[in-house]
Amino acid sequence: MVRRFLILSFLVAASCWVSSGNLLFGQNDASSDEAIKKEVLKVEDERIQSHQQRDRAAMERIYADDLIWTFPTGERLTKAQFLDIILNEKLKPYVVSDGVQKPVTTINQVDRKLYVFGTTVVVTRFAPMMELYNGKPLPHPRRFFNVYVKQDGKWQLVTHHSTPVAEKSP
Amino acid sequence: MRRMLLFLVLTVAGMGIYPIKAAEHVDAGSTEKTKNEILKVEDELIQAISKDDANTLDRIFADEIVWLTSTGQFLTKAEVLANIHSRNLTGFPIKSDEKELHVYGDTVVVYSKTANKSETEPRTITDVFVKRDGKWKLVAHGATVIAQ
Numbered sequence: 001m002v003r004r005f006l007i008l009s010f011l012v013a014a015s016c017w018v019s020s021g022n023l024l025f026g027q028n029d030a031s032s033d034e035a036i037k038k039e040v041l042k043v044e045d046e047r048i049q050s051h052q053q054r055d056r057a058a059m060e061r062i063y064a065d066d067l068i069w070t071f072p073t074g075e076r077l078t079k080a081q082f083l084d085i086i087l088n089e090k091l092k093p094y095v096v097s098d099g100v101q102k103p104v105t106t107i108n109q110v111d112r113k114l115y116v117f118g119t120t121v122v123v124t125r126f127a128p129m130m131e132l133y134n135g136k137p138l139p140h141p142r143r144f145f146n147v148y149v150k151q152d153g154k155w156q157l158v159t160h161h162s163t164p165v166a167e168k169s170p
Numbered sequence: 171m172r173r174m175l176l177f178l179v180l181t182v183a184g185m186g187i188y189p190i191k192a193a194e195h196v197d198a199g200s201t202e203k204t205k206n207e208i209l210k211v212e213d214e215l216i217q218a219i220s221k222d223d224a225n226t227l228d229r230i231f232a233d234e235i236v237w238l239t240s241t242g243q244f245l246t247k248a249e250v251l252a253n254i255h256s257r258n259l260t261g262f263p264i265k266s267d268e269k270e271l272h273v274y275g276d277t278v279v280v281y282s283k284t285a286n287k288s289e290t291e292p293r294t295i296t297d298v299f300v301k302r303d304g305k306w307k308l309v310a311h312g313a314t315v316i317a318q
Contacts, residue, residue: 066272068281074294074316076281115234115309117300120277122236122310124244139317143242145310147298149274158272159279161296161312165242 033116040121040148043155051086059083064156072139072164092132104129119150139164201273208278208299211306219254232307240293240313276301291315
């Protein structure tokens with residue numbers, strides 16, 4: 001009786017130890033990598049939507065407080081500076097049709113890839129669209145990456161780095 | 171029997187509490203320790219690039235590294251290693267005094283600016299490190315020319 005009880009106690013304790021370890025240290029396999037990608041893609045889509053709707057609450061939730069946003073000009077922006085740009089429409093995607101500038105209403109997610117490193121995910125993309133920043137065109141097209149980190153159970157974007165594609169570049 | 175049940179409850183509770191306490195132990199001291207570890211790895215990385223030390227580079231670069239060049243191309247680990255080997259080092263990390271480190275547990279983002287002697291245009295650099303199996307790995311690197 002006592003031996004059986006001790007074995008049971010050991011098994012319960014071991015199972016608690018393993019499951020808490022997995023939660024804390026983010027050990028994951030291929031199937032959980034896929035689940036993580038789905039979670040991050042959902043947040044990435046919410047993020048893009050928050051820009052279009054100028055939803056400050058969503059942006060506050062998705063962007064880490066010490067976010068650094070690197071523009072294709074090499075300029076670095078803090079979270080407050082970046083939110084100011086989006087909320088006050090200082091950054092405007094546009095297309096030129098028949099020689100006339102027109103605003104973009106849909107953002108195409110071109111060549112989007114995700115790389116999972118435990119509780120850190122890197123999202124890469126190609127951005128062919130043209131953008132005006134404070135009325136001046138930004139270099140385009142460009143490639144960029146977004147880095148998401150899971151903190152307190154929530155995925156947050158901690159850094160964005162963007163670079164213009166050189167003309168001779170493939 | 172009641173004593174046995176009490177023992178079981180205490181054991182389970184104890185196993186649950188320990189890791190939570192361990193997670194709470196991420197304080198200012200450990201952040202500084204992490205920053206020092208990363209600065210050491212960055213120094214190793216710069217040395218390895220200058221010496222074309224393939225073994226060290228292979229250890230520090232994650233296999234699925236995301237490497238965004240200052241001309242807007244994504245390179246694989248093999249392509250980055252080949253560029254280092256052929257001394258095509260434009261936009262590579264160099265020693266910089268203008269480093270800013272942001273720590274998120276086992277993830278660290280390093281922001282720096284280059285003034286590489288071989289480069290006429292300064293670049294802004296973002297490096298992302300993740301601790302995996304007790305070792306810091308560079309998982310993402312981005313370089314952008316600073317518009318004048």
